[in-house]
Amino acid sequence: MIKAVHEAVMVDEVLENLVFKENGKYVDCTFGAGGHSREILKRINASGTLISIEKDKEAVKNIPSELDQDPRFNLINDTFSNLNNFFKEREVDGILIDLGISSTQLDDPDRGFSFQSNGPLDMRLDKTQGQTAADWINNASKKEIEDVLWILGQERASRKIAKKICEIRERKQIDSTKELSDLILSIVYKKTKKHPATNTFRAIRMYINDELGELQKVLEAASYVLCCGGRLAVISFHSIEDRVVKRFFQGKDRAASNVKFRYLKDKFLKPTLEEISANPRSRSAILRVAEKIC
Ligand SMILES: C[S@@+](CC[C@H](N)C(=O)[O-])C[C@H]1O[C@@H](n2cnc3c(N)ncnc32)[C@H](O)[C@@H]1O
Known part of the structure; x- marks a missing residue:
């Protein structure tokens, strides 16, 4: 590649x-x-x-x-x-x-930073340590997810997105960037040129890497x-x-x-x-x- x-x-x-x-x-x-x-x-x-x-x-x-x-x-x-x-x-x-x-990091699907291409939901800057975005999203409480999306992403649909994540993960783990991005697209209407998953992806990346x-x-x-x-x-x-x-x-x-x-x-x-x-x-x-x- x-x-x-x-x-x-x-x-x-x-x-x-x-x-x-x-x-x-x-x-x-x-x-x-x-x-x-x-x-x-x-x-x-x-x-x-x-x-x-x-x-x-x-x-x-x-x-x-x-x-x-x-x-x-x-x-x-x-x-x-x-x-x-x-x-x-x-x-x-x-x-x-x-x-x-x-x-270079954003455009590499294997790093999991981007909603533009499919890859593992990783997002760690140092892939040798710490929890991945998938680990976190599949285990954090609904309130914790809501807070991260709201505080770090200033995402107005933080509650709706956190609720949907919790519903989906009861049936199946969310492991890929495409699954997360599709989930957001299914509930957040695209009003501007900005992709509806932009704030959520940024918030999770900022959280995972403190x-x-x-x-x-x-x-x-x-x-x-x-x-x-x-x-x-x-x-x-x-x-x-x-x-x-x-x-x-x-x-x-x-x-x-x-x-x-x-x-x-x-x-x-x-x-x-x-x-x-x-x-x-x-x-x-x-x-x-x-x-x-x-
Ligand atoms: C915007 S890029 C820098 C680009 C660089 N100025 C150039 O001209 O190529 C930010 C870089 O900082 C690194 N980075 C982010 N957080 C870091 C940290 N806590 N310690 C060291 N490097 C970090 C990222 O891995 C990324 O490679």
């Missing part, structure tokens, strides 16, 4: 705001297909370094040789919330977090490992994630309350119309970059 190529989003905006020292130490917390990592390496000099982190074992399997052989580059297969296990306090100049999943918990932890860890004046750039793809980032930069919901952040110029940046037309998946991206003040 030909794997979809992931196109990195808002590359110019990230580089312009994040890479302020050619000989700096940078961390790309979400290596994915390496798009941003490659561009950061082009911007730093021979004394600069880039350490990238990626949770998905499949994404780190075939790193292009140009990266593998670059002495300035290192790739760690781990979860980004462990950031402060790898760096000391105030050691890093710039950190990038590009949230969500890549097109994406909001991971985000909160990596932001805390970043505030510890960044040097004074160091920069943190976060790309979110929907309002729930962006709210966490925004509140963090405002100093709210934070453990390390002595650390402060200041936006560089703009509070947030959005992709240009040219980028959205060339890469429609970038349309919901929102980039926030702030510097640490000590």
Whole structure:
């Protein structure tokens, strides 16, 4: 099968705001297909370094040789919330977090992230640990499913969908993306171009991978490992994630309350119309970059 190529989003905006020292130490917390990592390496000099982190074992399997052989580059297969296990306090100049999943993961039916093609209902970023989406959906209580779809998916039909899931699984386990997507289509009317299963699939993926918990932890860890004046750039793809980032930069919901952040110029940046037309998946991206003040 030909794997979809992931196109990195808002590359110019990230580089312009994040890479302020050619000989700096940078961390790309979400290596994915390496798009941003490659561009950061082009911007730093021979004394600069880039350490990238990626949770998905499949994404780190075939790193292009140009990266593998670059002495300035290192790739760690781990979860980004462990950031402060790898760096000391105030050691890093710039950190990038590009949230969500890549097109390569989304478009691979075997990963179970998409309602567009049939595959096992898995959705784990690290396929070697944790429960699959099928494990969860076939065992969680109706109330738990309702809450996840409502809170993480902002899905207005959360109750109807949870009820239907519980009815169906009494007869047969729900094991595939097609079964879940068909079940939603049978009860939610398609009013816009958006597929009725979009919110549910996203909510379950976020729950299975504890994406909001991971985000909160990596932001805390970043505030510890960044040097004074160091920069943190976060790309979110929907309002729930962006709210966490925004509140963090405002100093709210934070453990390390002595650390402060200041936006560089703009509070947030959005992709240009040219980028959205060339890469429609970038349309919901929102980039926030702030510097640490000590
Ligand atoms: C939007 S993609 C990043 C794409 C990348 N910037 C590029 O240009 O190719 C997000 C990536 O972050 C990874 N990821 C998500 N949560 C993670 C976590 N907690 N720790 C490490 N990697 C994570 C996903 O597996 C995915 O590959």
